Every structure is written in structure tokens, then in C-alpha cells.
Amino acid sequence: MVRPEACPALVLNADYRPLSYYPLSIWSWQDAIKAVFLDRVNIVSSYDKTVRSPSFEMRLPSVVSLKTYVQPSRNPAFTRFNVFLRDRFTCQYCGSRDDLTFDHLIPRSKGGQTTWENVVTACSPCNLRKSDLLPRDAGMWPHQPPFSPSIHDLHQNGRLFPPNYLHESWMDYLYWDTELEP
Structure with a gap:
């Protein structure tokens, strides 16, 4: 049995950018699998862990991308x-x-x-x-x-405060537009 808080999936927009950086857009493994079965996402990367039923076995998704692009909000809420x-x-x-x-x-x-x-x-x-x-x-x-x-300002700042859990399969999608070291 996989714990509900274990193996979250990073959720990317259809352009392969995270839906949000802070809080980081993640789904529980149950929600990720449900979205796969409803054909709403593509599996980009998976964990080594699997879930099984009597007639089915599936590796848990670690990164999923939405099939339909979600337009980000232009103006952040004043909170x-x-x-x-x-x-x-x-x-x-x-x-x-x-x-x-x-x-x-x-x-x-x-x-x-x-x-x-x-x-x-x-x-x-x-x-x-x-x-x-x-x-x-x-x-x-x-x-x-x-x-x-702007939303961009908040995303930039959000990157400075990563969550406690970051799976290695997420790194290529979280920081792909940062400057690389030579």
C-alpha cells in the first residue's frame, strides 16, 4: 500500500511549465492516476513504485502534463x-x-x-x-x-522557496529556464 502523501505528481501545463511555483502544482498519486484514466494528462515521468489491482498494474506518475493548455491568470490575487x-x-x-x-x-x-x-x-x-x-x-x-x-514576479520569488519534497524527476521542469553553470 502506498501512503497517500507519498509519491506526489508534479503537474505541468500543456507547454511543460509548472501550473504554479508557489505553492508548487502537485497532485496526490490518486489524483494523478484518475487524470490519466480520464485522459486529461500525459505521463511524462514515473516513480519506480507501482499500484496494482487484480487486473491492472501501473507505475506511479511523478510528472504529468495537461493535455489542454490552461491560461494562467494575468493578475495575482491580493492576499x-x-x-x-x-x-x-x-x-x-x-x-x-x-x-x-x-x-x-x-x-x-x-x-x-x-x-x-x-x-x-x-x-x-x-x-x-x-x-x-x-x-x-x-x-x-x-x-x-x-x-x-505580476504572476511572473511571484513565480520568480516562489522559486526561492522550494517545498520540502522535490523529486529528482521534477528538476528538468522546475528550473529549465535558469542559467546553466559552465
């Missing part, structure tokens, strides 16, 4: 997670990676909006220190000005 990802999970004031929240550059009490251009990742101590002050009044400026990221 707390995506703000953290844009800012590389780093406080924009002190560089800490612990106890993260977000801060409004122009505080809401002073008319600031909750938008890509006004929100940055901050650790709780910096957020408390800045309080409801403007950056110039607090003497606290973000390392990079906040901006509305």
Missing part, C-alpha cells in the same frame, strides 16, 4: 500570502523573517488603502514601532517600495 511572497517573506523594515504580518505605509487611520501599492510585509515588532505613523514620521522606510506584482 496576505501573495504580499509575503512578493516581499520574499522578509520584513521590509528590518529584514527579519519571523513573526510576519503586514503594514500600511500610509496608515488606514490617515486614509491609507489596503492595496498592493500601500501594504508591505513587516515583522510584528516593526509594525508596532511604526504604529499609525507615516514612514517619514517614524523614520522607517521599506527596503523596496510596494508594487503590484
Whole structure:
């Protein structure tokens, strides 16, 4: 019996690029096999492990590609997670990676909006220190000005935070457009 969390399959779009990098687009082995039987994916690579029934045996897919191209979203959703990802999970004031929240550059009490251009990742101590002050009044400026990221920006940052599990068969599809060492 194969454990449900074992042997996930990397899911590629029809152009052989991952559907997403962060979170990495993976399916459980059960979902991958179901998609194979429904003729929705091609098996690109397989694990050495097999699943069996009385009349059937199949190696578990490690990489599958969709048969139909899925158009990626043009604009990422404005979520707390995506703000953290844009800012590389780093406080924009002190560089800490612990106890993260977000801060409004122009505080809401002073008319600031909750938008890509006004929100940055901050650790709780910096957020408390800045309080409801403007950056110039607090003497606290973000390392990079906040901006509305593209899907590409988030994918690039997502590559910096690989998941705990990366099977060797996935490497050619995750980092195929990075510069090679001579």
C-alpha cells in the first residue's frame, strides 16, 4: 500500500511549465492516476513504485502534463500570502523573517488603502514601532517600495522557496529556464 502523501505528481501545463511555483502544482498519486484514466494528462515521468489491482498494474506518475493548455491568470490575487511572497517573506523594515504580518505605509487611520501599492510585509515588532505613523514620521522606510506584482514576479520569488519534497524527476521542469553553470 502506498501512503497517500507519498509519491506526489508534479503537474505541468500543456507547454511543460509548472501550473504554479508557489505553492508548487502537485497532485496526490490518486489524483494523478484518475487524470490519466480520464485522459486529461500525459505521463511524462514515473516513480519506480507501482499500484496494482487484480487486473491492472501501473507505475506511479511523478510528472504529468495537461493535455489542454490552461491560461494562467494575468493578475495575482491580493492576499496576505501573495504580499509575503512578493516581499520574499522578509520584513521590509528590518529584514527579519519571523513573526510576519503586514503594514500600511500610509496608515488606514490617515486614509491609507489596503492595496498592493500601500501594504508591505513587516515583522510584528516593526509594525508596532511604526504604529499609525507615516514612514517619514517614524523614520522607517521599506527596503523596496510596494508594487503590484505580476504572476511572473511571484513565480520568480516562489522559486526561492522550494517545498520540502522535490523529486529528482521534477528538476528538468522546475528550473529549465535558469542559467546553466559552465
